[in-house]
Amino acid sequence: MIVRKNPISFITMNGKPNENWTNETDVFIVDDNSELAQKIKRNYPFFELVVENGEVIDVELTEKSIEPAKEEKIKELSSQCQQTIINGFIASNGNGYRLTTEDQLNMQGQKDELKDDETITEVDWMTINDENVTHSREEWLTVYKEAFRHKKECIFKNKQLRDQVKAATTKEEVEAITW
Known part of the structure; x- marks a missing residue:
């Protein structure tokens, strides 16, 4: 899954689930099968990305969610x-x-x-x-x-x-x- 920080969005591609096939620089890769990916899908678009060392480690829900x-x-x-x-x-x-x-x-x-x-x-x-x-x-x-x-x-x-x-x-x- 590719997750974009600004504006917040995500996209998946079945054949390439865990790679940046868009070649964009402001995106992060999240394993499609991970708990984090499920959390992103479940709460979209009401969250902020928590990034550490260049990787998304969590999402923080916004009040609107x-x-x-x-x-x-x-x-x-x-x-x-x-x-x-x-x-x-x-x-x-x-x-x-x-x-x-x-x-x-x-x-x-x-x-x-x-x-x-x-x-x-x-x-x-x-x-x-x-x-x-x-x-x-x-x-x-x-x-x-x-x-x-x-x-x-x-x-x-x-x-x-x-x-x-x-x-x-x-x-x-x-x-x-x-x-």
Whole structure:
């Protein structure tokens, strides 16, 4: 692999992986199969060459190099948060409930109906297993509160993890953060 210092770039040629076939003077040779070559490929173009005795011995990552990893991790965490909300939860009554956007709107509508009509004593609701379950008014309101708590916990967990990502100083730290 040929590595150019200014502007930072690299190029490989299968037939001549470890020689300067460009005849340029401002370049360095790095073994294509080395750990250093992998590090260069993985972090390009966000690094500075560390040169000692005319040879590249390492690359020092620049601050910008971590930003794409952070952005990708934040998208990944947000997606996992949304999926965890949608997948639902197991309520204290032992039943599972999905929380798609439509499910959440339906729950809000049911709660409003219970608020408007105190004579309603039972609520039929579909569980995650597509079973129709009859709930007492109090039981259904408990399920509603638990659904809200589930969503809120997911949102706050996502916020905490995003803050960890933003505070990370290396790609390894970013990659170690998981849902």
